[in-house]
Amino acid sequence: xxxHDLLNIFQGVTSxxxxxxxxxxxxxxxxxxxMVLVYLGKKGILEPLLMIPMGIGMSAVNAGVLFLDPVTAAxxxxxxxxxxVATHGTLMMAPLVQKTDxxxxxxxxxxxxxxxxxxxxxxLIACLVFMGIGVLLDVGFVLARxxxxxxxxxxxxxxxxxxxxxxxxxxxxxxxxxxxxMVGGADGPMVLFTSLTLxxxxxxxxxxxxxxxxxxxYGGYPYLIRALVPAKLRGxxxxxxxxxxxxxxxxxxxxxxxxxxxxxxxxxxxPLFLSLFVGVAVREAGxxxxxxxxxxxxxxxxxxxxxxxxxxxxxxxxxxNPKVLILLVLGILALLLSGIGGIIGGYLAYFFSGRKINPVxxxxxxxxxxxxxxxxxxxxxxxxxxxIILPExxxxxxxxVITTAILTGIYVTIIPLxx
Amino acid sequence: xxxxxxxxxxMFGVAIVISMAVAALIKVLFLVVRRLNQEGK
Numbered sequence: 411x412x413x414h415d416l417l418n419i420f421q422g423v424t425s426x427x428x429x430x431x432x433x434x435x436x437x438x439x440x441x442x443x444x445m446v447l448v449y450l451g452k453k454g455i456l457e458p459l460l461m462i463p464m465g466i467g468m469s470a471v472n473a474g475v476l477f478l479d480p481v482t483a484a485x486x487x488x489x490x491x492x493x494x495v496a497t498h499g500t501l502m503m504a505p506l507v508q509k510t511d512x513x514x515x516x517x518x519x520x521x522x523x524x525x526x527x528x529x530x531x532x533x534l535i536a537c538l539v540f541m542g543i544g545v546l547l548d549v550g551f552v553l554a555r556x557x558x559x560x561x562x563x564x565x566x567x568x569x570x571x572x573x574x575x576x577x578x579x580x581x582x583x584x585x586x587x588x589x590x591x592m593v594g595g596a597d598g599p600m601v602l603f604t605s606l607t608l609x610x611x612x613x614x615x616x617x618x619x620x621x622x623x624x625x626x627x628y629g630g631y632p633y634l635i636r637a638l639v640p641a642k643l644r645g646x647x648x649x650x651x652x653x654x655x656x657x658x659x660x661x662x663x664x665x666x667x668x669x670x671x672x673x674x675x676x677x678x679x680x681p682l683f684l685s686l687f688v689g690v691a692v693r694e695a696g697x698x699x700x701x702x703x704x705x706x707x708x709x710x711x712x713x714x715x716x717x718x719x720x721x722x723x724x725x726x727x728x729x730x731n732p733k734v735l736i737l738l739v740l741g742i743l744a745l746l747l748s749g750i751g752g753i754i755g756g757y758l759a760y761f762f763s764g765r766k767i768n769p770v771x772x773x774x775x776x777x778x779x780x781x782x783x784x785x786x787x788x789x790x791x792x793x794x795x796x797x798i799i800l801p802e803x804x805x806x807x808x809x810x811v812i813t814t815a816i817l818t819g820i821y822v823t824i825i826p827l828x829x
Numbered sequence: 830x831x832x833x834x835x836x837x838x839x840m841f842g843v844a845i846v847i848s849m850a851v852a853a854l855i856k857v858l859f860l861v862v863r864r865l866n867q868e869g870k
Contacts, residue, residue, distance in 0.1 A: 552855065553855055553859055556851075556852040556853075556855040556856055556859075557849070557852045557856075559852075560848045560849060560851065560852040563848070564844065564845055564848050567841070567844065571837050571840065571841045571844075572837070574833060574836070574837045574840075575830065575833035575834045575836075575837050578830060578833035579830055579833070584833070584836075587833065656859070657862075657866070659862055659866060660858070660859055660862045660863065663858050663861075663862045664855055664858055664859070667854065667858055668851065668854065668855070671851070671854065672851075675847065809848075812848070812851065813844065813848050816844055816847050816848055816851075817840070817844050820840045820843050820844055820847075821840065824836070824839075824840055824843075825836075828832060828836060
């Protein structure tokens, strides 16, 4: 046996040293980063449901690179077989393949390609997660105080709006800028949907950046609240508000009419609206078998495969893009601005209500359901244990999902028209 | 850049109008369904 044959057995190692320096360093870094994500997920610092499959996928895909045979290499690179292109690749997924013949071939080779092609690249997986979110939402909190909830949610879209021109100033085109700005909406499925629709070539880094940062909101926003709202105001007890009892008939009517009107206004975001409101409708119609199905297998199955596919998409040669550093800066900026905007909204509500509304509820307008509402309540309870803001915070939180969906509709409709 | 800033303002303006229209729709629906429910009883 020659040394060459021996090296061929361990193609993961030989392909590593056969790569250019940036790819070699990128692969090693991403393998280690994957392990760190699993660790942070297990410790509860980042969202474990997403980070554990994502981390292990990221490590495995960067380790399991091999030398593709000429036919597979030609399908992956979309070059004619006759050119004899030799390339590195994996047996997991080839996200950049476009031509139907090549795609049909790859579907029979790469084990995650069917899920990617039939559930990820068309946005189905994002819609399934959204359906699960719909089932978990109690729109009664919005129906009780719709104008306050929507106002706070709009203020918390500051990052989504302000990051767009900043991203353009930093050199991104309109489509890429809009996609990364959506991180300010703090809603993973909508970032995925927008970037798939507007900037398919950058959707991998944008979505990965979004999910990494969304995991940090739970840890980072409490510091923002403490920095911007003094303890005296944080502990403000809101006067007891008469409890508005909202029946399931009223919630169901809202889901049906709201969905129809929003689909009429923004057909390009109709899959998202339908997914969200079908979840709400199923819940309010009392279809317990459907609720159990969407709430369990659909939501958790979609979340697991979303995490795994995002991890596997983080292969060094796919993700190493000169724009990644800009995306990292813009992603955190978008979330920071949205948090600040939410608190400004909270202050405005505080002053306009005659100093009765606790300004901390503003941060719950950032639509990371239910994390930001829980963060707001936790920070208030630390100062005044018996101050309850959760119902109002959940109203703003759920409205945040609706306003982010509206902005998604506006972005995917208007941005392609900009020259 | 100027186009981006103007577009951001326009898109946010559209978002404000639609979100507040949705809030108004919620309020109206709420009242209509409640009235219908009371008439049915």
